[in-house]
Amino acid sequence: MSVPAIAISNLRFAWPGGPDLLTIDAFKLEAAESLFLAGASGSGKSTLLGLIAGITPCLSGDVTVLGEVMDPDRPSRRDAIRASRLGVIFQLFNLVPYLSPLENVLLPLRFSPERASRLRAAGLSPEQEAARLLDVLGLDSDGLDRASTALSVGQQQRVAAARALLGRPGLVIADEPTSALDHDTRDAFLSLLAAECRASDAALLFVSHDRRLANRFDRMVELDTINHAAAA
Numbered sequence: 047m048s049v050p051a052i053a054i055s056n057l058r059f060a061w062p063g064g065p066d067l068l069t070i071d072a073f074k075l076e077a078a079e080s081l082f083l084a085g086a087s088g089s090g091k092s093t094l095l096g097l098i099a100g101i102t103p104c105l106s107g108d109v110t111v112l113g114e115v116m117d118p119d120r121p122s123r124r125d126a127i128r129a130s131r132l133g134v135i136f137q138l139f140n141l142v143p144y145l146s147p148l149e150n151v152l153l154p155l156r157f158s159p160e161r162a163s164r165l166r167a168a169g170l171s172p173e174q175e176a177a178r179l180l181d182v183l184g185l186d187s188d189g190l191d192r193a194s195t196a197l198s199v200g201q202q203q204r205v206a207a208a209r210a211l212l213g214r215p216g217l218v219i220a221d222e223p224t225s226a227l228d229h230d231t232r233d234a235f236l237s238l239l240a241a242e243c244r245a246s247d248a249a250l251l252f253v254s255h256d257r258r259l260a261n262r263f264d265r266m267v268e269l270d271t272i273n274h275a276a277a278a
């Protein structure tokens with residue numbers, strides 16, 4: 047059996063001064079599995095992704111990603127794991143506004159020599175792979191040399207996805223923006239994202255409040271069914 051992409055046990059989490067938000071006894075995402083995690087606005091989806099990505103320390107319970115423990119006492123280790131092994135698509139994308147889409151996609155390589163060496167080992171140049179991913183995700187080339195702030199929300203989502211996928215991370219986590227992308231655009235994007243994850247054997251954890259998207263994934267879980275926090 048291969049190492050799971052995510053294994054969580056006995057997680058308890060509250061923001062400072064807030065009520066218990068997450069109480070998750072056990073949760074697992076298998077290697078190369080794709081999962082749709084549904085939950086209402088404010089239910090703690092982004093908080094959970096932050097704990098999995100090691101952005102927020104998990105002070106009570108265990109979070110293991112691709113076999114690596116996200117140690118609450120070692121923030122720089124968590125950052126290194128995130129940079130080299132995870133692809134993260136944030137809810138607000140976090141593109142660097144003054145960089146072009148291509149420069150944004152290439153950004154993770156600055157923080158992770160492992161990501162760059164995985165590409166080299168596969169015989170790929172970073173620039174070619176970045177351009178391929180943008181093309182596969184459907185960003186036409188006339189958007190590529192603009193500042194990223196000049197892109198539409200749907201285009202920004204594609205750039206953020208290409209950035210997450212560059213260098214073949216073992217796990218991609220995606221926080222669906224709540225802002226209204228039209229249904230067809232999101233549907234097409236999701237198919238492309240899932241196909242690219244399958245092609246590179248990456249596990250995919252996608253969170254959204256829109257359950258209509260769930261049939262693109264191997265499995266769907268409602269956050270409420272795994273979260274036993276009092277406030278949930």
Ligand SMILES: Nc1ncnc2c1ncn2[C@@H]1O[C@H](COP(=O)(O)OP(=O)(O)OP(=O)(O)O)[C@@H](O)[C@H]1O
Pocket residue numbers: 061062064067085086087088089090091092093094137224255
């Ligand atoms: N950095 C933070 N500090 C304090 N409280 C926070 C922080 N981030 C989120 N919260 C609180 O935690 C709760 C869950 O928020 P979270 O962003 O995880 O929900 P969500 O399920 O992602 O919602 P949405 O679908 O609207 O994105 C909310 O009550 C929110 O106010």
Ligand SMILES: [Mg+2]
Pocket residue numbers: 091092093137221
């Ligand atoms: Mg959120």
